[in-house]
Amino acid sequence: GEQVEQRPPHLSVPEGDSAVIICTYTDSATAYFYWYKQEPGAGLQLLMSVFSNVDRKEEQGLTVLLNKKDKQLSLNLTAAHPGDSAVYFCAVSSNTGGADRLTFGKGTQLIIQP
Amino acid sequence: NAGVIQTPRHKVTGKGQEATLWCEPISGHSAVFWYRQTIVQGLEFLTYFRNQAPIDDSGMPKERFSAQMPNQSHSTLKIQSTQPQDSAVYLCASSLPDYAEQFFGPGTRLTVL
Numbered sequence: 001g002e003q004v005e006q007r008p009p010h011l012s013v014p015e016g017d018s019a020v021i022i023c024t025y026t027d028s029a030t031a032y033f034y035w036y037k038q039e040p041g042a043g044l045q046l047l048m049s050v051f052s053n054v055d056r057k058e059e060q061g062l063t064v065l066l067n068k069k070d071k072q073l074s075l076n077l078t079a080a081h082p083g084d085s086a087v088y089f090c091a092v093s094s095n096t097g098g099a100d101r102l103t104f105g106k107g108t109q110l111i112i113q114p
Numbered sequence: 115n116a117g118v119i120q121t122p123r124h125k126v127t128g129k130g131q132e133a134t135l136w137c138e139p140i141s142g143h144s145a146v147f148w149y150r151q152t153i154v155q156g157l158e159f160l161t162y163f164r165n166q167a168p169i170d171d172s173g174m175p176k177e178r179f180s181a182q183m184p185n186q187s188h189s190t191l192k193i194q195s196t197q198p199q200d201s202a203v204y205l206c207a208s209s210l211p212d213y214a215e216q217f218f219g220p221g222t223r224l225t226v227l
Contacts, residue, residue, distance in 0.1 A: 041220075043120075099164065100170075101162055102159065
């Protein structure tokens with residue numbers, strides 16, 4: 001089945017710098033790609049979703065890049081601030097017909113140093 | 115919109131007891147998913163309903179775990195004879211059936227002593 005590797009597991013950057021998280025997936029039929037943010041004691045907050053026909057998507061200081069050739073998905077947080085400190089997860093889904101199970105990466109603990 | 119509601123937020127059971135976890139999806143969302151989160155295994159899919167019908171339960175442990183969706187406004191995950199290894203955060207998510215984005219509840223932290 002689908003497998004997703006996420007790196008790095010831990011990332012610490014100074015406030016104002018950029019942070020990059022990368023996921024690699026295995027199934028070439030993967031159609032949907034997501035980034036979630038999880039703060040302590042909370043559920044998963046959907047940050048961005050990307051369909052497989054999109055290579056780049058930018059929203060509110062976040063950039064998602066999708067490289068289907070290398071089966072790689074990345075999240076770039078520009079000008080990070082302390083409120084961005086959290087655990088970030090990538091997730092993928094193969095079903096092009098709508099709702100289906102998600103396969104997650106192991107997560108990246110991001111710390112923004114004030 | 116209240117978002118996905120999960121109750122209780124925390125549950126402590128003794129080994130061998132039963133635990134029932136509740137999920138109320140976002141109004142209008144007819145796809146409901148259950149996931150389990152642990153430090154070691156990360157986020158694992160358990161089971162999924164669409165229009166109250168079970169679609170995929172391939173992630174459910176074969177024994178002691180069961181899930182139901184008796185109506186469109188709630189789903190339950192039941193664990194019988196709980197074991198310490200069942201300790202985890204159980205997350206429920208919902209989505210529109212023809213739209214893949216899933217929205218998660220805050221989770222239920224289950225601790226089995």
